[in-house]
Amino acid sequence: MSTTYEFQAETKRMLQLMINSIYTNREIFLRELISNASDAIDKLRFAALTETNLVPEDANYEIFLVPDQKNKALTISDNGIGMTQEELIANIGTIAKSGTKEFIDKLQNHEHLNATELIGQFGVGFYSAFMVADKITLLTKKAGTDLAFKWESTGDGKYNIEPASKESCGTTITLHLKEEHTLDSNNEQNYLNQQTLQTLVKKYSDYIRFPIKMLFDIPVQESDSVETKQELKILNSMAPLWTKNKNDIKPDEYNQLYKHLFLDWQDPLDVIHTRAEGVFEYITLLYIPEHAPYDFYQKEHTTGIKLYSKNVFIMDDCRELLPEYLRFVKGIIDTPDVSLNISREILQQNQTLKKIGKNLEKTILKNLEVMLKNSRDKYLKFFKEFGKAIKHGIYADYSSHEKLRELLLFPSSRSVTEDSLITLAEYVANMKPEQDVIYYATGKDRQAIDSLPQIEVLKEKGLEILYFLDRVDEFAIDMLAEYAGKKFQSISRGQLDLSKFETEQDKASQDKLINENKDLLEAIKNALTEKVDEVRISNRLKSSPVCLISSDSGISISMEQILADVQDSKIKATKILELNPNHEIFKTLKRTFEVDAQSEQFVDYCKLLYGQATLLEGLTVENPVDFAKLIAKLMK
Structure with missing residues (x-):
């Protein structure tokens, strides 16, 4: 028996905007659905570590693409974890993410924004399929259960769910494509064209760790005629990028993997790829994003460190690896030194991970120091986005002071432009010989500080003043107390000794x-x-x-x-x-x-x-x- 449900109000509005807006990069729907399929297989593999009866030991995980010219449909299937009826409603009928309203606002106010930007930023990948399909049918069966369900919607604000038959676990999504995506066989937006699909998989999903397969039509000469036979091909390389020698990896390969894993629409600002051998073995592929996520300074923000062991996914949000002030770093840690059947609770107390985390912290900070020294403009971009996190580190963790103080930047009374920032070392180097304190002023912006009456005398005497414009600045400096033997002195606090x-x-x-x-x-x-x-x-x-x-x-x-x-x-x-x-x-x-x-x-x-x-x-x-x-x- 089929049951009809209403989409959640925000989901319904979002679908209407996506379907009716004009986008220039609709092709990313395939990347999103393949990523979902890969995640579903990862979840099943992880569950099978402790529930050995879920799948056979020799299970072959795969993602399959089937273009159907006759019915003008494209199918993406996986043999991953699958979903129950309740999970269908929760995952497809509802978007629980706090950023949904902001996503809708952007769609309403910027009709011509690239879809990659919006969808990648807000993680609503499944719904991107409605940009190219006028109906979607989803068949799914949860691993370890006997029940299968069919979900179907035309994106009109409603969807149906009914019991169905499916032999194995996993999910099959069939897109009934809009006519403009099926007509011209040479059209790059014809998503039934085998060559087009192969190109898109190579472009967006080459490093998915499971084979993405498709049957190809191959012309074969038979006597006096040419016949067509089908040949099964794997479309992606599958070799995890992080296991390769970094000298053999092109910058664009790093960037594409980053965009795929972390649903960003921009290239990362910096890449850190290292391999450690000795007491602990691990490979790291870390990224510093170009921009802070919209929810970065909210409590709900999660880290972006994915933990693998021997290329097997273990954990998506491994908080134990890095301190809170480095939560802007995204990436992958692959180490054979954690047990594959270890539970998440035990994993949190794993001493090996803590030691690896300490090494990672040193590596990241060293990389930032080098960036500040050799690529000042690049570091300024980083600090504009994530400088508050560094300052929070100083405020929240006394042990971090020595590590982080050299990374701080502030505007000052000598700044030529609003973007001009200096380090504490540069301030001290410019101090007058008789000066023994570092002067600072707090305010909401430069104009507010320049208007303070107590700043005039210091400027007249040629004394430089650091401008603290972030709320956390004064708290952090109070914790730091001094730098290079020079105490910090607010121009609006205590006696101002100008003797x-x-x-x-x-x-x-x-x-x-x-x-x-x-x-x-x-x-x-x-x-x-x-x-x-x-x-x-x-x-x-x-x-x-x-x-x-x-x-x-x-x-x-x-x-x-x-x-x-x-x-x-x-x-x-x-x-x-x-x-x-x-x-x-x-x-x-x-x-x-x-x-x-x-x-x-x-x-x-x-x-x-x-x-x-x-x-x-x-x-x-x-x-x-x-x-x-x-x-x-x-x-x-």
Whole structure:
């Protein structure tokens, strides 16, 4: 009995857009279906390690293509794990992936984007078949069961499932092709043409580890006539690329394997192919992507390390191999030094893998160091995409500091363009001889930092300032504490010791100002009870009358903002109001104080200056309405 189901709402919308949009690269549907078939065989092989009755020991795994000119249909079949009825509904009728909505938005807003980009990015490969087929029939039987099911849909928002007959486990997908893909035998988009199919398999799926087979029509001379006989051919090489000598591998071969395995639409930024022999044997083929996946900085993001043993797939998401901060690396590790029948739970505690992982970490970091030294532009691309992960590594793991600090890049006050970044080593090399700290400032962008009043004096003295624009920057630097014996100093935190860059006369003048204005500073603090913890004369202001900073102890003002946004934290920074003694406003404030320290006008001036300092720091005043009334009152 056939049962009709509705596609999930987002799946239905996605299908409509895919079917009705115009694409220039429909051919990738074959790559997607072959990849699914390969995954299904991998799953069966893995399951058979512990459930030996699932398949015979001499089972021959294969993927089969059958072009049917008569019925205008193309069939892709495998003898993999197969699916139950529940799995059919879950895997085909529903897309549980969080990126589905973003995928739909891209389809709606960019009708002419290449299908490779969208499908590869969001992993909705099965549905790409509807670009070339007006009906799809799927027959499947789960290994270890006696039940088979037929799934069928025309992509109209519904699908049918009914019981069926199938001798062996696996899945057979029949695409009833649209007319434009069957008419012209010389058309590159005629997917019943044997030569076209062979070319596409070679292009996209040559390194699938299972034979992709197809019957070819071969003309044979018989007496006075030419007859056609069929010959079975294997279309792919099957030799795992990573087992070859890297000197024999072309860059495009690396790239094609990467795109096939990780469903990316772009070539990787870098490839690391190594072979280790000795105490542990393993082969690594690692990739650094050109761009971070859309969900890279979300908790749900998984690593891209596939574990093999003697070319047998073991695990798809091997988290134990690399530390969290290297989760951007994708690739394959093939080692004979793990047991094939080992369970996933035991595998997680496997000491061999941990030791291999340590070696991989060193290899990747060394590769990044070389890239930074010899290919600066390439490293800048990498850091733009994955620099936050490196910074998170420093913040989250104390043991990583020495490994990662040389890989950090930051913009600075000397940067010529917004893309100009420098290393900590380059900053130290440019320091003034008498300078003993590394200055930095935090802000949402360069303009925000350049607008900070406390930056003027440092620039005037020719001191370089690192710009921290990522939320994690200050947290990471606080954990790092120092570099090359130089401590990090925020320009908005604690005492800013500029005495080494001042004359003795300047120092004496500053001390005199502090002593002369002790009572004024105390009165301002009293007027701002519970708002600031200290009021003092500033040595970091030039043209601005006031600034708000935090003390060295506790968190900074920028950290307070971040914690409030992320965790709804109530932790507050210890705030200090600094006044510019050379500004006319300070003189006005002093005259008002001398006339009547208890006057309403003096208190209003103090509140106004605090509000101004709050805004200059990029914060929101506590009560905008009261602040606006206060300005109006003083203007009147």
